[in-house]
Amino acid sequence: MSQTRDEKRRRIGIMGGTFDPIHIGHLILGEKAYEQLGLEKVLFMPSGNPPHKRHRAGRASDEQRVEMVARAIAGNSHFELSTVEMHEDGYSYTYRTLEQLNHANTDVEYYFIIGADSLFNLDSWMKPERICAACTMVVATRNHTSVSKINSEMARLSQKYQGRFLRLDTLNIDVSSEMLRSWVQRGKSIRYYCTDSVVSYIEEQKIYRTPKE
Numbered sequence: 001m002s003q004t005r006d007e008k009r010r011r012i013g014i015m016g017g018t019f020d021p022i023h024i025g026h027l028i029l030g031e032k033a034y035e036q037l038g039l040e041k042v043l044f045m046p047s048g049n050p051p052h053k054r055h056r057a058g059r060a061s062d063e064q065r066v067e068m069v070a071r072a073i074a075g076n077s078h079f080e081l082s083t084v085e086m087h088e089d090g091y092s093y094t095y096r097t098l099e100q101l102n103h104a105n106t107d108v109e110y111y112f113i114i115g116a117d118s119l120f121n122l123d124s125w126m127k128p129e130r131i132c133a134a135c136t137m138v139v140a141t142r143n144h145t146s147v148s149k150i151n152s153e154m155a156r157l158s159q160k161y162q163g164r165f166l167r168l169d170t171l172n173i174d175v176s177s178e179m180l181r182s183w184v185q186r187g188k189s190i191r192y193y194c195t196d197s198v199v200s201y202i203e204e205q206k207i208y209r210t211p212k213e
């Protein structure tokens, strides 16, 4: 059932991701969504991995990804960690998470924050029409995707899934977790691309030093 969009409902953002590792791109998206949409807070929600995929070579464990998110957002009072997708069964579909959240919190309107790469993949997500019924999608540019391309994809998806899409006004942020993993693996600095607390945790725990499988 489609949620009514009521000005009186609490507005909460969700920044979902693999966060392997969490970097400044994720943090800036959360902060700009908070600012531009007048959100009460932003939940940082690491997505779970199926048990058979945990502790993959060259990747952080689920526990390490959660710890990195906790450390990265620690200094921001309107950011909050949500571990609702970290459970033994592993991967959670976004439509299910959102429907469960809506069911449990009828006074909240959710805003799901994504980068442009995720927008152009949305057709391949599980039940996009149910995702669109359960939240407003909030989209930031990535990989220098133009505003006009983002706007036309948002219009197409909005019509296809009867959804509500908003564009965040952000600069292009040239960073990806994959790039940072490869830099650590090659002994290069990732300082300033992640918070100091995350950089030191990656060093202490010796994450991303082994080549990927």
Ligand SMILES: Nc1ncnc2c1ncn2[C@@H]1O[C@H](COP(=O)(O)OP(=O)(O)OP(=O)(O)O)[C@@H](O)[C@H]1O
Pocket: 016, 017, 018, 019, 020, 025, 026, 029, 113, 114, 115, 116, 117, 118, 140, 141, 142, 143, 173, 174, 175, 176, 177, 178, 179
């Ligand atoms: N630099 C960025 N600019 C805009 N959006 C981003 C950026 N980095 C990540 N995102 C968005 O944040 C969400 C979570 O991203 P994710 O945790 O997969 O990071 P990633 O950098 O894309 O990881 P990887 O390089 O491993 O694919 C996605 O919707 C993604 O589009």
Ligand SMILES: O=C(O)c1ccc[n+]([C@@H]2O[C@H](COP(=O)([O-])O)[C@@H](O)[C@H]2O)c1
Pocket: 015, 016, 017, 018, 019, 045, 047, 092, 093, 094, 095, 118, 124, 125, 126, 127
């Ligand atoms: O539900 C789906 O089918 C689905 C498919 C791909 C990504 N997602 C969600 O989108 C968010 C960003 O995903 P990722 O893979 O870019 O880290 C994260 O919260 C994922 O759970 C969700």
